[in-house]
Amino acid sequence: MNTQIEIFSTSINIQSAIEWVMLPDAGGIDVFIGTVRNVTKGRAVIQLEFEAYVPMAISEIQKIVNQAFDNWSLQKVLVHHRIGVLEVGEVPVIIAVAAAHRDAAFEACRFIIDTLKQTVPIWKKEIFEDGEVWVAAHP
Numbered sequence: 001m002n003t004q005i006e007i008f009s010t011s012i013n014i015q016s017a018i019e020w021v022m023l024p025d026a027g028g029i030d031v032f033i034g035t036v037r038n039v040t041k042g043r044a045v046i047q048l049e050f051e052a053y054v055p056m057a058i059s060e061i062q063k064i065v066n067q068a069f070d071n072w073s074l075q076k077v078l079v080h081h082r083i084g085v086l087e088v089g090e091v092p093v094i095i096a097v098a099a100a101h102r103d104a105a106f107e108a109c110r111f112i113i114d115t116l117k118q119t120v121p122i123w124k125k126e127i128f129e130d131g132e133v134w135v136a137a138h139p
Contacts, residue, residue, distance in 0.1 A: 003076070005061045006058075012092075012093075012094050017031075017096050021075075026076070027100050028101055029097065030105035030108075031097075034091065035092075036091075047086060047127045048127065049086070050081075050124050051125075053121045065077050065112065073099060081093045
């Protein structure tokens, strides 16, 4: 399996991530870029703070990626996630999937982000104009 899984405390390089999954025989590359939005449930977001137990987070992400390779015919998978304080507009997560056919790339990419949200030990603090709250990283 050709994978790249990393947790960063600095900015994620989107272009570098996309270039890493590019292959001449990949007919489809699907990329999910999660961004910090400026509002959650009607409350203005100032910033987000992500924390993770990094060894376990990487291990859990690897399990998800392994499942994706088992379920779809994939060529490369990249998963990068940020920890630390992120401002509105910054990128906390990018997932890039290369496959010979677009359906596999789309389906695997969606599976990876959806499962990551449910199972990986990454926590998020939402900081609002009028307070803050810790929530699951991906409720």
